[in-house]
Amino acid sequence: MVSKRLSREAGHRRKFLVIIDDTPECERAVAYAARRAVNTNGVVVLLYVIDPTDFQQWLGVERIMRDEATAAAKAALDSAASKIRTSLGTEPELVVREGKATDEIHALIEEDQDIAILVLAAGGNKEGPGPLVASIAGKAAAFPIPVTVVPMNLTDEDIDSLT
Numbered sequence: 736m737v738s739k740r741l742s743r744e745a746g747h748r749r750k751f752l753v754i755i756d757d758t759p760e761c762e763r764a765v766a767y768a769a770r771r772a773v774n775t776n777g778v779v780v781l782l783y784v785i786d787p788t789d790f791q792q793w794l795g796v797e798r799i800m801r802d803e804a805t806a807a808a809k810a811a812l813d814s815a816a817s818k819i820r821t822s823l824g825t826e827p828e829l830v831v832r833e834g835k836a837t838d839e840i841h842a843l844i845e846e847d848q849d850i851a852i853l854v855l856a857a858g859g860n861k862e863g864p865g866p867l868v869a870s871i872a873g874k875a876a877a878f879p880i881p882v883t884v885v886p887m888n889l890t891d892e893d894i895d896s897l898t
Contacts, residue, residue, distance in 0.1 A: 740880070741848040742777075749777040750828070750850045754784065754840065755811050760856035760887040762815075763894075767885045768854040769819045769827070770898040779827040780850060781815050782843060783808040784836045805831065844880055852881050859887040 742749035751768040755761060765781070772779045785804045812829040819827050832839040844850050885894075 738845060738848055740851050742851045747849050749775060749852070750780050750847065751777055752780045752782060752840070752843065752850045752853045753815075754836070754853075754855065755781050755808075755815050756783070757811070758856075758858060760858045760885075762818075762856075763885050763887050763889055764854045764856035765815050765819065766891060767856075767883070767889070767894050767898065768852075769823050769825065770894055771852075771854075771883075773823050773825055774898050778849070779819060779825070780830060780843075780847070781812050781827050782830045782832065782840065783812050784839045785831065785833040786836070787833050801833075840878065844878065850880065852883055853878050854883045854885065856885045856887055 741747045749772075751772050753761075753764045753768045755765070765779075768779050771777065785801075785808055808831045809829075812831065816827050816829055819825060830843060832843065834842075840853070844853070889897075
């Protein structure tokens with residue numbers, strides 16, 4: 736059970752959560768969420784989750800790998816945030832977490848009661864829609880807030896007409 740959402744109460748703004756990763760469809764989720772946030776006086780939260788299983792190497796190498804992963808996460812967030820600032824003039828919130836993606840998404844949603852919508856983008860390749868989109872079909876990973884799934888093939892003009 737998720738805690739009560741506060742986004743409609745005085746002093747709060749509805750937040751759209753987007754997961755930043757290295758998938759090509761990620762950009763479409765960011766574009767949709769940012770436009771939706773601007774059009775509804777909301778805020779975009781960009782989350783990058785670092786997978787800790789990547790660091791299970793030798794002890795001395797683990798620290799270097801973790802630092803490199805953190806730097807890559809911040810660079811990816813900064814890049815997405817820069818596009819939002821440039822195109823829409825709004826400032827997103829940036830969050831870096833380490834852990835299993837679905838666990839960290841759930842934890843952030845629970846911690847930030849203004850997050851009201853999770854925006855994901857579906858990939859258009861043969862492997863399927865992507866791991867997060869596929870996970871919403873399973874009960875174990877179902878998210879406690881509404882999820883908007885944006886098709887990868889939507890153009891900026893298509894997104895403008897929908898938001």
